[in-house]
Amino acid sequence: MGQLREKIKKAVPAWLMYCYYLYSATRTYMYDIRRRVRDKVYNANTEDKLFRDLTVAYHIIEKGLTMPEPRPGFGKAVVLSLCNMVFSYDKKGYPRDNISFVQAVSVLHEYQLFHKAIEYTPDSEVSTALSRVLEMFPDLKGEKQLRLSSKDFFANADQPFDKFCRSRYSVRHYAGKDIPLPVLYECIDLAQRSPSFCNRQPSRVHIVKSARKKQAILGIQNGNRGFGHLANTLLVITSSVSMTKDIHERHENHLNSGMFCMTLLNALHFHKIGACSLNWSVARQQDISIRKLLHIPDNEVVVLVISCGYVPDHFSVASSPRISANKITSEHL
Ligand SMILES: Cc1cc2nc3c(=O)[nH]c(=O)nc-3n(C[C@H](O)[C@H](O)[C@H](O)COP(=O)(O)O)c2cc1C
Structure with a gap:
């Protein structure tokens, strides 16, 4: 079988082999790609997607807090979007013990404490959103960043x-x-x-x-x-x-x-x-x-x-x- 394949390879011009491989590769990749597209368009599992987005956002803040030199007021847009995600997660009635939800709230709390410690007041939009999150969920404690x-x-x-x-x-x-x-x-x-x-x-x-x-x-x-x-x-x-x-x-x-x-x-x-x-x-x-x-x-x-x-x-x-x-x-x- 191997020998036959080698003979065919030698007999067929390279451009034709290229077209054949490209055709079969495209068909096979389409099988994978369609699953991704289906997920984006038809998968209505908003809880999974909120989990993903909460995690991505809180991780950016976690990273910011552990930078060699965290910048005062860093990540304003992400903090605001994370606060909004926390509100919409809660509004949908998803479980409050979800690890990403807990960590998101916890990281927002740490963000607030970090700024208090360096005596820097984040802008008013951020401060208001943070206070609201922490009033709503005062007892949620996730894992703190490690020093x-x-x-x-x-x-x-x-x-x-x-x-x-x-x-x-x-x-x-x-x-x-x-x-x-x-x-x-x-x-x-x-x-x-x-x-x-x-x-x-x-x-x-x-x-x-x-x-x-x-x-x-x-x-x-x-x-x-x-x-x-x-x-x-x-x-x-x-x-x-x-x-x-x-x-x-x-x-x-x-x-x-x-x-x-x-x-x-x-x-x-x-x-x-x-x-x-x-x-x-x-x-x-x-x-x-x-x-x-x-x-x-x-x-x-x-x-x-x-x-x-x-x-x-x-x-x-x-x-x-x-x-x-x-x-x-x-x-x-
Ligand atoms: C494939 C891959 C890509 C990653 N890309 C980044 C990156 O671009 N920047 C970054 O700071 N961390 C990146 N990370 C690190 C993850 O944020 C980190 O592994 C994750 O938060 C778990 O934390 P740990 O590695 O401390 O256990 C990446 C990790 C993986 C596995």
């Missing part, structure tokens, strides 16, 4: 897995000290221990230390404001599409390299390096820019950027509470 010493943060970095796992947080504050290349290579070697499909190991890593290149990447990535510029190193994780065979393996790059990224984050934590994943959910133009900048071959897809650096003596991390296992699990016994 830690570097010693405490890494205290469990060499402990048994459960403790280790619970001690890793995204770090968005870095000190100036350089991370030596051999340490990064050791972390990448550890990440290579991740499982991969048929052991095909599609992940590739681009280590970026050049100030010019870091700045260019951070300038087109949309989630590093306020801390990205402190990163000593950016790790750009890509995945080789040449390691996949046919279109049915279309998700394997992001899946395999996603697993690789998780091990890499753990390896960095083990080596007492602070790290933060930076999404690469970008439009075409940004993707083309990073390819040009780092000479990323056409057969690699960019999966994630990780900012990293040694940490200062004291810093804050966003608490980012998790939904418990029993809420995300179905049993088929």
